[in-house]
Amino acid sequence: MLGAGLIKIRGDQCWRDLTCMDFHYETQPVPNPVAYFLHHSPWWFHRFETLSNHFLELVVPFFVFLGRQMCILHGALQILFQMVLIISGNLSFLNWLTIVPSLACFDDATLGFLFPSGPGCLKDQVLRMQEEEARGARAPRTHGSVARHTVNLALGVLVAWLSVPVVLNLLSPRQVMNSSFNPLRIVNTYGAFGSITKERTEVILQGTASPNASAPDAKWEDYEFKCKPGDLKRRPCLISPYHHRLDWLMWFAAFQTYEHNEWIIHLAGKLLANDAQALSLLALNPFAGRAPPRWVRGEHYRYKFSRPGGTHAAEGKWWIRKRLGPYFPPLSFQDLKGYFRSREWPYPKPE
Incomplete structure (x- = not known):
C-alpha cells in the first residue's frame, strides 16, 4: 500500500491536485456498471475519494506499528478499501489478493466470534494453549520443532535481505513501479495507477469481405471482445475476480502504437484465418458461419461515458465514441506473409 501511495504522489500531477478520480472510472482498464455511475459523481466527491486514497495508502499502513487496536483498525480499513475497489472496477484478482495479508x-x-464455544471446541483448545503459554509452559523441543524454527529463521533472513533494494526503491525519488530486484521474485515492488490517462481510447478490430479494402462500399464489421468497450449499447461487464487478459492488453495497446504491440498484428492474422482458438477469446465474430474476412484493420476511437438521463443514454448507449483515425491499415493474408516470416511466427491456416 505504501508503495502504491508513494508512486502516486511522485507521479501524475492529478494525484497532487486531487483530480485523478475525475478520470479514473472512465479510463480504467475494464470499467464495470458501477464505474459508469461513479464517474458522474459530483466534483467534491471525487476530491474526497482522492484524499481518502492518500490517507489509506500513505498513513494507514503505519497503524500496524501502533498497537493492537490500531493494527485491527488498519486491517479493517484496508479490507474496506479493497472492497470499494472491487465494486468499482474490474481489476481482476489483484484486490482480492491484497485482502489476504490484511487478515493477519x-x-x-x-x-473468536467466528468459532463455536464450548468444551473441546477449537476455540476452547486455543484458549487452553494461550493459558499454558501465559504460565510459561512450553512444549518439549523435538527434532521437528527445531527444523521448523530453523527454516522459519532462514526464510526470515532471506526475505529481510531481499527487501533491502525494495525499501531503498520506496525511499528513492525515482521510485520504480511494478518491478523485481532478484531472479527469485520473492520480494517485489508494486504500485498501481501512478499515472492516470485522461482520455479513453479503444482499438476496434474490423473485418470486411470486400475484395477492395479501399472501396467506398466496403462493409466493415466490428469484432467484439468479451469485456472491453466496443458496442456503444453494451452494458459494461462485471467479471472480478476473473480476468480477460486479451481485453486488458487491448487497453494498453490503445494508448500506444501497433509497432509497440506486434502481437495485435499476430491477432489480425488469426482473425483473417478464422482461427478457432483466437476467436474463442472474443465475444462476437461477425464472420461466424461465413468465409473469413479478406481484410482486417484496426480503427482508433475515443470513448466517453454517456450521461445518465442524456440523449445518448435514452438511446440505450453506455458509451459515446469519436473516430481518431486508423490504428493499423487494412491487412490481408498476402500482406502478412513477410511479417510473420520475419518474426518466425507460424503462418495461420484458414479454417
Whole structure:
C-alpha cells in the first residue's frame, strides 16, 4: 500500500491536485456498471475519494506499528478499501489478493466470534494453549520443532535481505513501479495507477469481405471482445475476480502504437484465418458461419461515458465514441506473409 501511495504522489500531477478520480472510472482498464455511475459523481466527491486514497495508502499502513487496536483498525480499513475497489472496477484478482495479508491484522480474540464455544471446541483448545503459554509452559523441543524454527529463521533472513533494494526503491525519488530486484521474485515492488490517462481510447478490430479494402462500399464489421468497450449499447461487464487478459492488453495497446504491440498484428492474422482458438477469446465474430474476412484493420476511437438521463443514454448507449483515425491499415493474408516470416511466427491456416 505504501508503495502504491508513494508512486502516486511522485507521479501524475492529478494525484497532487486531487483530480485523478475525475478520470479514473472512465479510463480504467475494464470499467464495470458501477464505474459508469461513479464517474458522474459530483466534483467534491471525487476530491474526497482522492484524499481518502492518500490517507489509506500513505498513513494507514503505519497503524500496524501502533498497537493492537490500531493494527485491527488498519486491517479493517484496508479490507474496506479493497472492497470499494472491487465494486468499482474490474481489476481482476489483484484486490482480492491484497485482502489476504490484511487478515493477519486480526488476532484470535478479534476473530473468536467466528468459532463455536464450548468444551473441546477449537476455540476452547486455543484458549487452553494461550493459558499454558501465559504460565510459561512450553512444549518439549523435538527434532521437528527445531527444523521448523530453523527454516522459519532462514526464510526470515532471506526475505529481510531481499527487501533491502525494495525499501531503498520506496525511499528513492525515482521510485520504480511494478518491478523485481532478484531472479527469485520473492520480494517485489508494486504500485498501481501512478499515472492516470485522461482520455479513453479503444482499438476496434474490423473485418470486411470486400475484395477492395479501399472501396467506398466496403462493409466493415466490428469484432467484439468479451469485456472491453466496443458496442456503444453494451452494458459494461462485471467479471472480478476473473480476468480477460486479451481485453486488458487491448487497453494498453490503445494508448500506444501497433509497432509497440506486434502481437495485435499476430491477432489480425488469426482473425483473417478464422482461427478457432483466437476467436474463442472474443465475444462476437461477425464472420461466424461465413468465409473469413479478406481484410482486417484496426480503427482508433475515443470513448466517453454517456450521461445518465442524456440523449445518448435514452438511446440505450453506455458509451459515446469519436473516430481518431486508423490504428493499423487494412491487412490481408498476402500482406502478412513477410511479417510473420520475419518474426518466425507460424503462418495461420484458414479454417
